[in-house]
Amino acid sequence: MAKVIGVKFKNTVKTYYFAPAAENEEYLENDGVIVETAKGVEFGTVVFGTKEIADNDISHPLKPVIRKATEKDVKQMRDNEKKIPEALAFANEKIRESDLDMKLIGAEFSFDGKKLTFFFSSEKRVDFRELVKTLAGRFHTRIELRQVGIRDETKILGGIAPCGRTCCCASCMTDFGKVTIKMAKNQGLHLNPAKISGLCGRLMCCLEYENDYYAEVYGKMPKVGGTVKTPEGEGTVVSNDMLKLVSKVKITKNDGSEVYKDFHVDRLEFKRRPQEEKAAENGNGSDKAACAGKCKKCKKHGKNKSGGQDNRADGDADGANGGADSDYDGELSEELEKTPD
Numbered sequence: 003m004a005k006v007i008g009v010k011f012k013n014t015v016k017t018y019y020f021a022p023a024a025e026n027e028e029y030l031e032n033d034g035v036i037v038e039t040a041k042g043v044e045f046g047t048v049v050f051g052t053k054e055i056a057d058n059d060i061s062h063p064l065k066p067v068i069r070k071a072t073e074k075d076v077k078q079m080r081d082n083e084k085k086i087p088e089a090l091a092f093a094n095e096k097i098r099e100s101d102l103d104m105k106l107i108g109a110e111f112s113f114d115g116k117k118l119t120f121f122f123s124s125e126k127r128v129d130f131r132e133l134v135k136t137l138a139g140r141f142h143t144r145i146e147l148r149q150v151g152i153r154d155e156t157k158i159l160g161g162i163a164p165c166g167r168t169c170c171c172a173s174c175m176t177d178f179g180k181v182t183i184k185m186a187k188n189q190g191l192h193l194n195p196a197k198i199s200g201l202c203g204r205l206m207c208c209l210e211y212e213n214d215y216y217a218e219v220y221g222k223m224p225k226v227g228g229t230v231k232t233p234e235g236e237g238t239v240v241s242n243d244m245l246k247l248v249s250k251v252k253i254t255k256n257d258g259s260e261v262y263k264d265f266h267v268d269r270l271e272f273k274r275r276p277q278e279e280k281a282a283e284n285g286n287g288s289d290k291a292a293c294a295g296k297c298k299k300c301k302k303h304g305k306n307k308s309g310g311q312d313n314r315a316d317g318d319a320d321g322a323n324g325g326a327d328s329d330y331d332g333e334l335s336e337e338l339e340k341t342p343d
Contacts, residue, residue, distance in 0.1 A: 004057055006064060008049035009037060013110075013158065016176040017049050021064040028052070034071030034079075036113070045071060045079045045113045075113075082111035089141065093120055096136050104128045107150065107158050117144040123155045153178055156202040163200060170207050178207065185209040188216040190226070190242055219244050224272040231271035234263065239272075 006019040007029045020037050022029065029035070033048040071079075089109045097104060104124040111118055118141055122128075130147050137145045150158070153171065160172035171178065186198045186209055200206045223242045224230050230239055230251060237253035240262065247267045254260050 003054040004060060004062075004064065005052050006055050006060065007035075007052055007067065009035060009046035009067075010049050011044060011046050013108075015172075015174060018046075019055065019060050019064060021066040022052050023067040023069060027067075027070075029067075029070075034076060036068045036071055036075055038065050038068060042112050042117065043068065043114055045075060078115075079113065082113070082115060085111060089118060089120075092140060093133075093137060096133055100133060102128055102130060102133065104130070104149075105155075107155055115143060117146060119146045119148055121148050121150055121158060123150055123152065152202045153204055156200065161201045163206070165208075169201060175207060179210045181205040181207060181210050185213045185216070188213060188220045190244060216244055219247065222247070222267055224249055224267070224270060228272060232263070232265050233269060237263075 005022060007022055008017040009020055010017055018039075020035075029048045029051045031048055031050060035046050035048055037044060037046050086109050089111075090106060093109070094106050097106060103126065104122045107121040107123060109118065109120050118137070120137075128149070134145050134147060156169055157171040157175075161169050163169045167173070181204070183193065183205065186193060186205065189209070189212075191198055195203075198205060198209065223244065224239045226239050226241060228239050230237060230249070232251055232253065235253050235255075237251040240250045240252050242249050243264075248264050249267060249270060250262055250264050251270075252260055252262050
């Protein structure tokens with residue numbers, strides 16, 4: 003067991019672990035602290051005070067907290083934030099003058115003011131060497147331009163999702179998960195991009211949250227449009243309620259009239275899906291189980307551990323979406339060719 007404190011940084015959701023500066027040092031929630039990270043010295047906010055964490059959940063050696071933030075540190079952090087609007091305005095002006103195909107998203111000063119990072123998005127690679135020279139001459143500090151993906155752009159800017167809440171990536175998600183069109187199909191959603199896409203234009207991250215349940219239930223439910231036998235005769239499945247395990251069935255009577263009735267799946271007789279097909283719909287379950295014992299962090303089946311060590315973010319905004327974005331464009335467009343609006 004190791005004693006750690008949890009620290010968050012501006013514009014991040016993930017909690018990072020640091021060793022207390024001293025054995026008896028007390029840290030309270032929302033206290034400011036100065037810590038050393040992969041990006042240099044930074045100002046962070048305490049999420050939780052000193053507590054013990056299992057060694058398996060952290061990376062050693064832990065970097066210690068340099069000190070608690072003083073009034074001077076807080077003033078320096080606020081002064082850095084006040085410079086950002088001016089930096090963005092100047093950079094945008096030079097981007098327009100240079101006719102560069104890039105969209106500036108945000109900027110960030112390092113705590114000591116020795117580095118200024120600009121975040122931008124673009125559909126292609128951009129030669130910004132002259133822009134860097136211009137910015138360095140204007141701000142007299144080290145300049146870094148970091149290109150981010152479409153999902154990371156939404157994470158940085160934030161926004162209100164279709165559900166009416168703040169986007170998950172900007173409020174509660176520590177890492178981007180792999181989201182596929184199969185998850186939408188498991189939930190019985192209509193494959194309309196406007197309905198299953200987030201603000202970034204990619205598949206909504208929340209499709210992954212309950213996918214294990216829906217993948218399991220999907221294998222137990224009859225296909226919509228399929229024929230089933232009910233206690234009142236043979237009928238056609240009109241819709242499925244995945245939560246109640248109830249199917250709405252259209253039954254044609256002998257006199258030609260049609261009635262619609264709800265039946266629990268246990269009261270229906272229909273051709274069940276093969277067990278191996280269920281496993282495939284459940285995300286290659288057997289393959290995943292076999293892999294679990296061999297690798298601690300598998301790109302195909304596993305995820306990064308939550309909580310974070312002190313190696314904050316050259317990769318936080320860079321390519322954090324991994325391969326999740328690429329699944330959307332080709333796979334969804336292929337499905338839409340087969341599915342009417």
